[in-house]
Every structure is written in structure tokens, then in C-alpha cells.
């Protein structure tokens with residue numbers, strides 16, 4: 237993984253799951269990594285696994301928009317800039333639209349969409365014209381199509397595509413590179429930590445994620461995709477084919493989603509011998 241050697245990296249959303257999975261690979265590739273999230277006790281525990289020179293820590297809450305410019309500047313000063321920034325922090329809400337409060341939907345947009353956008357604007361101010369910078373934005377299958385009980389989450393991830401595709405087009409002739417990563421089902425606590433429609437913690441892991449990809453394996457595929465210069469790519473099990481299905485036959489994908497998609501997906505997987 238030569239691409240990562242000596243790179244200065246910021247992982248926002250590094251305290252668990254996919255973000256945490258990235259750290260070990262990056263350090264073993266001799267990158268220096270700044271890790272950020274809200275739970276600093278979790279970040280400190282992660283930091284103890286590595287040398288203090290290779291992994292630094294900065295607590296951040298991407299929902300606290302007032303603080304983000306200053307946090308971005310503080311982060312930038314730690315290694316004197318970044319080569320790659322992973323905008324990976326995210327929260328889910330899992331409930332019917334009719335049972336979800338607008339306040340909770342706004343929180344999801346604030347964390348998943350406005351957090352990465354505000355941090356990006358700060359980074360672009362700090363970046364000098366000669367600095368090369370890769371932004372790696374974590375989207376989702378729900379960033380490509382909507383599914384029941386994930387309306388606000390899907391909206392926030394769709395918004396990331398619209399925003400970062402536009403920014404990529406605006407900066408095509410520059411050394412800013414934007415990668416949109418679409419993980420499939422990854423075995424993390426995203427739905428445990430996430431909200432119900434009333435804003436209380438969901439507290440349970442979604443079945444599909446329970447059987448999903450190991451977050452470290454997912455992290456490795458992400459690093460390979462970025463190193464190869466992929467602008468948008470899907471990482472996951474056979475569920476990743478729904479993105480192709482949606483692109484080629486959107487009507488079929490919509491029909492699939494309406495008719496209990498996970499049960500159907502399990503049937504399709506069995507048909508093709510995936511499980």
C-alpha cells in the first residue's frame with residue numbers, strides 16, 4: 237500500500253466501526269493519522285494501540301457546527317496539513333416517516349450532510365493551491381436509492397452525492413480529489429447508536445448488518461479504492477449489485493425494495509449460491 241506511506245491523514249468518525257478499521261491499515265502503511273469523534277475515551281483507548289507519533293487525537297462533534305471551523309484549523313495544524321481526509325462520521329435514524337420527528341431528521345442532516353460540508357469548506361480555505369488533497373466521503377447504498385424506515389438517512393446520503401459530485405466537477409482541473417464510498421452491509425454499531433423516530437437510541441443491530449462485512453475488511457477495500465483513484469465505488473457483499481440493478485433497471489429495484497427487500501435479497505443470494 238505505497239500510496240499511503242508518509243501520508244498525513246484525518247479520520248473523522250474514527251472511534252468505532254469502519255473509521256476505527258482504517259487506522260490499523262494506515263499505521264501499518266506508515267501513514268500518520270489524526271483520529272476524531274465525540275467519544276474521546278474510545279479514541280484514547282485506540283491510540284494506546286499505536287505509537288503517539290503515528291496516531292494523534294482530536295475530539296470533535298460534527299453536529300456542533302459553530303466549533304467546526306476552529307476544529308478544522310486545529311486539526312490542520314497538527315501535521316501541518318493533510319493529504320487525505322476521511323469524512324466518515326455518521327448517524328442513522330430507523331423509523332417510518334410518519335413516526336419520525338422533524339427535529340430528529342434535522343439532526344441526521346446536521347451530522348451526515350452539514351458536518352462534512354462545513355469541514356470541507358474549512359479545509360478548502362486552509363489548502364494552498366499546490367497542496368494535493370483527497371476527500372473520502374462515506375455514503376451508503378441509501379445514498380443511491382431510498383428504502384423504508386431510512387428516509388432521513390437516505391436523504392442525507394443522497395445530498396452528499398449531489399454536493400460532492402458538484403464540487404468534483406468544479407475542481408476537476410485542480411489537485412483536489414473526491415472519492416464517494418458506498419459501503420453495503422458492514423457489521424458495525426451504526427444502528428445500535430442510531431436514533432428511533434422520537435430521538436431515543438435505537439439500541440439494536442439491524443439483522444443485515446449482523447451478517448455484514450467485517451469493518452476492517454471494508455476499511456481495507458476503501459483504502460485500495462482510494463489508492464486506485466476511484467471516484468465512486470461500492471464495498472460490501474452481494475448487496476452491492478443493487479446499485480447496478482438500480483442504475484440499469486430502476487423500476488425493478490423499486491419493486492424489489494417495496495416487497496421486503498432483505499428477504500428477497502436473501503433469496504437472490506441463495507439462488508446465486510452466495511450463502
Ligand SMILES: NC(=O)c1ccc[n+]([C@@H]2O[C@H](COP(=O)([O-])OP(=O)(O)OC[C@H]3O[C@@H](n4cnc5c(N)ncnc54)[C@H](OP(=O)(O)O)[C@@H]3O)[C@@H](O)[C@H]2O)c1
Pocket residue numbers: 248249250251252253254255272273274275276278296297298299300324325326327347374375376377418419420421422423424425426427429445448451
Ligand atoms: N455499517 C454499515 O453497514 C454502513 C453502511 C453504509 C454506510 N455506512 C456509513 O459508514 C460511516 C461509519 O459508520 P459505521 O458503520 O462504522 O458506524 P459506527 O461504528 O457507529 O461509526 C460512526 C462513527 O461516526 C462518529 N460520529 C457519530 N456522530 C458524530 C458526531 N456528531 N461527531 C463526530 N463523530 C460522530 C462515531 O463516533 P462517536 O460516537 O464517538 O462520536 C463513530 O466513530 C457512517 O457515515 C455510516 O453512515 C455504514
